[in-house]
Amino acid sequence: MGALYSVAEIRQAERAAAAQLPPGTLMQRAGRAAARIALGIIGAEPVAHQALVLAGPGNNGGDALEVAASLAQSGVGVTLVQLGRADAAGALNHIPAGRQWALVVDGLFGIGLARPVEGAARAMIDTVNALACPVLALDVPSGLDADSGAVIGPDGVAVRATHTITFIGDKPGLHTLAGRDHAGHVIVDRIGIDEALLPGASVHMNEPAMFGLAFAPRLHDSHKGTFGDVAVVGGAHGMAGAPILAARAALLSGAGRVFVASVDHGPAFDSGQPELMFRDAASFNFAGSTIVAGPGMGDSATAIRLLGKALDGDNPLVLDADAINLIAASPDLQARLAARTAHTILTPHPLEAARLLGVTAGVVQGDRLEAAREIAARFDACVVLKGSGTVIAMADGEALINPTGNPGLASAGTGDVLAGLCGSLLAQGWPARDAALAAVWMHGEAADRLVAEGCGPIGLTASELPAAIRRVLNRMVAERPKPAGQPQS
Numbered sequence: 001m002g003a004l005y006s007v008a009e010i011r012q013a014e015r016a017a018a019a020q021l022p023p024g025t026l027m028q029r030a031g032r033a034a035a036r037i038a039l040g041i042i043g044a045e046p047v048a049h050q051a052l053v054l055a056g057p058g059n060n061g062g063d064a065l066e067v068a069a070s071l072a073q074s075g076v077g078v079t080l081v082q083l084g085r086a087d088a089a090g091a092l093n094h095i096p097a098g099r100q101w102a103l104v105v106d107g108l109f110g111i112g113l114a115r116p117v118e119g120a121a122r123a124m125i126d127t128v129n130a131l132a133c134p135v136l137a138l139d140v141p142s143g144l145d146a147d148s149g150a151v152i153g154p155d156g157v158a159v160r161a162t163h164t165i166t167f168i169g170d171k172p173g174l175h176t177l178a179g180r181d182h183a184g185h186v187i188v189d190r191i192g193i194d195e196a197l198l199p200g201a202s203v204h205m206n207e208p209a210m211f212g213l214a215f216a217p218r219l220h221d222s223h224k225g226t227f228g229d230v231a232v233v234g235g236a237h238g239m240a241g242a243p244i245l246a247a248r249a250a251l252l253s254g255a256g257r258v259f260v261a262s263v264d265h266g267p268a269f270d271s272g273q274p275e276l277m278f279r280d281a282a283s284f285n286f287a288g289s290t291i292v293a294g295p296g297m298g299d300s301a302t303a304i305r306l307l308g309k310a311l312d313g314d315n316p317l318v319l320d321a322d323a324i325n326l327i328a329a330s331p332d333l334q335a336r337l338a339a340r341t342a343h344t345i346l347t348p349h350p351l352e353a354a355r356l357l358g359v360t361a362g363v364v365q366g367d368r369l370e371a372a373r374e375i376a377a378r379f380d381a382c383v384v385l386k387g388s389g390t391v392i393a394m395a396d397g398e399a400l401i402n403p404t405g406n407p408g409l410a411s412a413g414t415g416d417v418l419a420g421l422c423g424s425l426l427a428q429g430w431p432a433r434d435a436a437l438a439a440v441w442m443h444g445e446a447a448d449r450l451v452a453e454g455c456g457p458i459g460l461t462a463s464e465l466p467a468a469i470r471r472v473l474n475r476m477v478a479e480r481p482k483p484a485g486q487p488q489s
């Protein structure tokens with residue numbers, strides 16, 4: 001279910017399978033499977049269409065030759081351009097200018113990509129990316145690292161595909177960092193390889209099946225005390241909005257009582273959400289509350305003292321934004337975080353993660369899975385590394401990549417909403433893993449629904465998310481999977 005494999009794991013399975021089969025079998029299967037997808041994209045009457053097939057020097061190019069042959073057999077007019085069979089200018093001259101292609105098939109490089117794409121191949125990729133037609137990438141969009149989702153090279157290029165058919169198993173790089181923009185719709189084809197040849201995956205896609213059992217319908221005989229208290233600690237001078245966004249998200253996702261504990265003189269109430277209660281953080285009694293620390297918290301002595309108190313306590317805790325920066329700057333706070341035993345979720349963006357690890361944001365983005373896992377292990381906490389294809393990692397090495405969400409979330413305050421949502425689920429008794437997985441998935445799904453309604457991605461605001469999250473959450477509860485043994489309704 002949604003397993004993701006590293007290039008090394010795919011290579012191992014491929015070797016084991018190839019050893020039991022006549023030479024070329026897997027490549028033929030890959031080519032035929034891709035040709036079926038290609039014909040589906042081209043649609044009715046393939047005879048009327050022209051496809052451009054680009055073949056590289058390795059086995060990815062071999063797959064492309066198989067696709068070209070299959071398409072030609074189906075009557076599609078195929079123009080085949082082979083890299084390595086021509087010099088740069090020659091190869092490009094083989095791409096007839098001005099022709100209307102029904103489809104481009106990208107078989108330049110797959111998992112054997114070893115260095116930045118330059119010269120003729122780079123020029124081909126630039127040409128393909130300027131075309132308006134569908135592009136089907138074989139295995140991996142050429143130029144993209146299948147493990148990390150990075151475009152290889154300091155100034156690299158990669159094919160922007162509308163579809164990617166990926167072979168043997170799905171790969172993390174298709175779903176995180178630049179992966180989502182380059183891979184388009186991903187189709188996995190096992191090319192007949194026995195699943196037993198693949199190792200147990202430690203990375204998965206984040207899907208409702210991963211956390212859906214945690215949704216519970218509410219009993220009639222319940223009261224607000226049943227659903228926990230959330231206290232958002234933040235709101236330094238000029239940053240009062242951040243904890244309000246987190247608090248609104250906590251309230252609208254079902255927390256019983258929600259407090260904003262301001263580190264500075266905060267507002268007396270939220271006219272848009274008068275159910276929220278405002279307190280002075282310095283004198284607030286946090287006993288029994290799930291704490292969300294960080295939104296607009298600043299770096300004052302009060303903020304540091306309150307953060308230390310939150311780390312030392314046994315309240316479930318979400319650490320975001322300034323709380324993460326303060327921890328990154330203090331070995332003492334780091335030790336207190338690592339010593340915690342209660343549920344803890346950290347929600348860094350790449351720069352905050354880099355500060356925690358003492359590296360650059362580039363290093364974090366170069367291997368998002370590893371960065372998230374390392375923070376989780378170091379602090380024995382659940383880590384949500386935000387960005388396109390958010391990574392959620394646990395201290396035991398389990399990692400997941402989230403498929404929901406869109407560029408509308410790249411705007412001020414959406415992280416505050418996510419932190420509040422995580423806190424709300426913790427307050428309602430969810431374990432940290434399930435709370436983080438569900439919060440990240442629903443946050444993205446809510447943004448996707450808002451975009452479908454025309455409220456983004458351009459101009460989507462964080463304030464719109466809590467109500468959309470509430471709709472997603474109630475639907476998830478209504479449609480939740482029943483535990484094994486109970487009748488599914």
Ligand SMILES: NC(=O)C1=CN([C@@H]2O[C@H](COP(=O)(O)OP(=O)(O)OC[C@H]3O[C@@H](n4cnc5c(N)ncnc54)[C@H](O)[C@@H]3O)[C@@H](O)[C@H]2O)[C@@H](O)CC1
Pocket residue numbers: 014018026027028030056057058059060061063108109110111112113114115116117118121138139140167
């Ligand atoms: N080996 C097998 O049994 C199978 C392989 N398959 C396909 O084979 C691919 C892997 O094949 P390969 O290992 O041959 O690797 P690739 O075909 O992905 O690329 C390796 C080739 O490209 C060259 N190369 C790498 N980076 C380059 C760059 N930046 N610029 C110019 N040349 C570069 C290498 O020198 C080598 O010739 C998979 O992605 C998949 O598409 C599939 O057919 C399934 C079965």
Ligand SMILES: [K+]
Pocket residue numbers: 060106107108109110137138139140141142
């Ligand atoms: K490719």
